[in-house]
Amino acid sequence: MISSVAGYLASLVMLAGTLIWLGQNRPEWSVFRWLPPIVLTYMSAMLLAGGGLWAVNDAQSQAYAEIKRLLVPAMILLLLLQCRIGELLKLGPRLLAAFLVAAMGIIIGCLVAFLLFRSLLGEGAWGVFATLAGSWLGGTANMVAVQTALAVPDADLGYALLVDSIDYSLWLMLLLALVPLADRFNAWSRADPIKLDVKIDHAKSGGRLREPQLLLLFGTGLLGAMLADQVGQWLGGDGFFTVSVVRILAVTALGLVLAYTPLSRLSGSETLANALLYLMVATIASRTSFADLASAPIYLMAGVVILLVHAGFMLVAARLLRLDLFTCGIASLANIGGVASAPILAAAYSRQLVPVGVLMALLGYVVGTAGGLLVGKVLMWLGGVDP
Secondary structure, X not given: OEOOHHHHXXXXXXXXXXXXXXXXXXXXXXXXXXXXXXXXXXHHHHHHHHOOOEOOOHHHHHHHHHHHHHHHHHHHXXXXXXXXXXXXXXXXXXXXXXXXXXXXXXXXXXXXXXXXXXXXHOOOHHHHHHHHHHHHHOOHHHHHXXXXXXXXXXXXXXXXXXXXXXXXXXXXXXXXXXXXXXXXXXXXXXXXXXXXXXOOOOOOOOOOOOHHHXXXXXXXXXXXXXXXXXXXXXXXXXXXXOHHHHHHHHHHHHHHHHOOOHHHHOOOHHHHHHHHHHHHHHHHHOOXXXXXXXXXXXXXXXXXXXXXXXXXXXXXXXXXXXXXXXXXXXHHHHHHOHHHOHHHHHHHHOXXXXXXXXXXXXXHHHHHHHHHHHHHHHHHHHOOOOO
C-alpha cells in the first residue's frame, strides 16, 4: 500500500503515461479497439484503488484536492489557446447555426433522459448527465471541468466516461455509414450548395515540442489557474456562481484572451493539456470503485435517448434551414466527438473540408464547460437538489 503523497502522484503519472504510450504504440491490441486509453486509465486506476494500492489518508486527500483545484483550470486554459473567436466566426452563419442546433439537441436530450430515468438512477443522476453534457458539447476536458466546478461525485464521472465512449462510438459509426447517402439526404432537405473557404494556420500547433515551450506553457497554465482561483474566491458565492463555477468561467475567459497573444503560436499546448487530462482522470478514479458502476446499463440506454433527441433536432433543422448532410454530421460530431473525430468525418466527404471539422470542434471547447454547467444547474433544480 502506498501511503505517501509522492508515491501516490508518481504511481498515477506512471499509470496514465503507460496507457497513453500503449494506446499509441499498440493500437492493434483488441482492448484498444473497444475502449479508448482514457477509459482504460479510469478503469485501471479504479481497479488498483479497489485492490488497496493507495492508502486513504489526509495527506493524499489534500493532494487530490490541490491537483483538481490547479490542474483542471490549467488544462482548460491550455486547450483554449488555439481558439480564436474571429477564426471560429469564419465558419459562417449556416455552420454556426447547425452547431448551435446540435448543442441545443444535446442539452434538451440530457433533460429528457434525466426525467425518464431519474426514478431508476437516484438523486445523483443529475451529475452524470451534467458531466456528459460537458463532454458532448465540448470534450472530455470540459467533462472534468464541469465535474470539478459542480462538485459531482467522482464515481459519477465513470458513468459519464462509459456513455461517452460506447454510445459515441456507435454514433460515429452511424454518421460514417450515412456518407454515401448524402445526395438523397440533400434532396430531401432541399439543401443549398455550401461554399467554404476555411483555412487553419498549422504553424500554431505544428512543430517540435521543445523544453522552453513546455515549461512556458505549463507555467502559464498554472499561473492562470491560480489567478482564476483568486477570482473565484473574490466573486464566488451561493447559488449558481459558486467559487468553483466562477473559477472555471474565469479561466475560460482568460484562455480566450491569451489566444490572441504569442502564446497561441507555441506548439504543444494541446499535447500538454491532454497529458493533464489523463492525469486528472486517473486521480479521480483513484477515489472510486467498481461497485459504484452498478447502473451502467441504464446510463447507456439514457445516452441513446440523448442521441435520439439530438438527431431529431438535427433533422428538423436540416429541413427548415436546408442543411446538407455534411453540415449536419459535422455539427453533430463537433459536439459529441470533438477534435479527435470531427476531422475524420469531414475527410470522409472531402479532405478539403477537414479544417471545417477542426474549427467546429474547437468551438466545442469554448461552449462545452458553460453548457455543462447550465445543464447541471437545471437538473439540480428539476431534481430538487440544493446547489
